[in-house]
Amino acid sequence: MTNRERYLRLFAGEDVDRAPFLDVMGYWPSTVKRWRGEGLDLPENASWDTVCQTIHSIIGFDGGRGSMLRVQGYIWPEFERKILAEKDGIQTIRNGWGGIERNEPGSDVMPVTIKGPVADRASWEAIKERLDPDTPGRFPENWAAICQEAQASGEPVYCGDLPLGFFGAPRELLGFERQAMLFYEDPELMHEILDTLCDLWIALFTRVQQDVPLDWYFVWEDMCSKNGPLIAPALFAEFLLPRYKRLTDALRKNGCKHVMVDSDGDERPLVPLWIEGGVDIVFPWETQFGLDITEVRRQYPALGIIGGIDKFALAHGREAIDKELKKVPFMLTQGRYIPGLDHGVPPDVSWDNYRYFYDKLRELIWTYPPEPS
Numbered sequence: 140m141t142n143r144e145r146y147l148r149l150f151a152g153e154d155v156d157r158a159p160f161l162d163v164m165g166y167w168p169s170t171v172k173r174w175r176g177e178g179l180d181l182p183e184n185a186s187w188d189t190v191c192q193t194i195h196s197i198i199g200f201d202g203g204r205g206s207m208l209r210v211q212g213y214i215w216p217e218f219e220r221k222i223l224a225e226k227d228g229i230q231t232i233r234n235g236w237g238g239i240e241r242n243e244p245g246s247d248v249m250p251v252t253i254k255g256p257v258a259d260r261a262s263w264e265a266i267k268e269r270l271d272p273d274t275p276g277r278f279p280e281n282w283a284a285i286c287q288e289a290q291a292s293g294e295p296v297y298c299g300d301l302p303l304g305f306f307g308a309p310r311e312l313l314g315f316e317r318q319a320m321l322f323y324e325d326p327e328l329m330h331e332i333l334d335t336l337c338d339l340w341i342a343l344f345t346r347v348q349q350d351v352p353l354d355w356y357f358v359w360e361d362m363c364s365k366n367g368p369l370i371a372p373a374l375f376a377e378f379l380l381p382r383y384k385r386l387t388d389a390l391r392k393n394g395c396k397h398v399m400v401d402s403d404g405d406e407r408p409l410v411p412l413w414i415e416g417g418v419d420i421v422f423p424w425e426t427q428f429g430l431d432i433t434e435v436r437r438q439y440p441a442l443g444i445i446g447g448i449d450k451f452a453l454a455h456g457r458e459a460i461d462k463e464l465k466k467v468p469f470m471l472t473q474g475r476y477i478p479g480l481d482h483g484v485p486p487d488v489s490w491d492n493y494r495y496f497y498d499k500l501r502e503l504i505w506t507y508p509p510e511p512s
Contacts, residue, residue: 141293142202150397150443150475152512158471158504160201163446163479164423167247169486177490198497205295211277212303212343214269236311255314260328270335272342286351298347299357305379306362308336322374329378337382341389348393355397356390363404365428372408380416387417422446425481433466436473443475450480453496454487460496467503474509
């Protein structure tokens with residue numbers, strides 16, 4: 140059974156031999172640097188693709204999240220990326236989406252947008268033309284070959300990813316503070332921004348699906364923190380939910396089988412709204428915020444769940460790993476679950492503990508097949 144077949148049967152609640160054995164969230168560069176000193180054989184100048192391929196081969200993963208079809212689904216053409224200032228190893232950059240971001244090259248710190256290119260209606264009108272689905276260049280020149288390769292890969296085929304989400308994409312346009320205020324100060328403009336993004340994605344991914352079937356669509360949001368959502372559920376229902384419904388209806392009408400949301404933090408208050416909006420898979424379920432995926436499963440028996448295993452347990456040795464893995468047999472047998480860590484592996488995890496964790500997880504996956512549901 141291919142990774143694609145296993146994935147699709149699992150999330151459809153159908154009979155399947157076992158859950159996929161995947162690297163769900165990866166690892167930080169500083170973690171790999173540590174592992175090099177603990178026996179991971181990698182040249183110092185290895186590309187990140189080589190790093191991942193080497194680790195995947197050693198652990199024996201089935202594959203990754205799938206075969207991603209990369210199209211230009213956001214600001215296009217992009218702005219020229221430019222370093223505006225640099226001090227104490229921190230760069231201030233104008234990124235390709237027109238925003239100003241703070242970046243620490245060589246660190247594990249992700250770039251942070253400190254100011255978006257949109258502040259008001261005038262700046263919105265100036266950038267709106269870059270969200271036209273008909274702009275040339277949104278598809279790569281070798282698009283037909285890419286589609287053929289994806290279909291032949293044996294992996295699930297998908298589109299989307301960062302920053303394509305109805306909270307995530309406006310945040311990159313506006314910056315977080317301006318986005319938070321715009322819901323109240325100019326709701327008409329926020330509705331227009333969301334409709335423009337929704338129109339773009341429906342048009343673009345309808346064209347994609349004319350050339351290749353999509354197994355799933357990736358919505359990137361990162362819209363929760365340790366205290367819950369960064370947007371009130373009532374605002375979500377008013378502003379985001381109608382666009383979720385429009386997009387997921389269009390995707391499924393054209394054959395897309397699943398819609399997945401990626402959000403850090405405690406996303407539990409938003410799960411009913413995501414489900415109403417057509418989402419059927421959520422990940423990665425960060426346990427440090429009090430999340431227990433067994434409780435989520437009992438509350439939502441048909442929801443696809445990926446992740447939910449505490450990455451920090453790997454730093455505390457084999458006993459802590461074994462304890463954290465005790466919830467996995469229940470999750471596996473309930474179905475619609477791919478076990479994995481709840482975010483990237485931090486540098487306090489040893490190479491030995493990482494391998495031990497996946498050796499034990501592999502045993503569980505092969506021992507506890509999902510029950511059809």
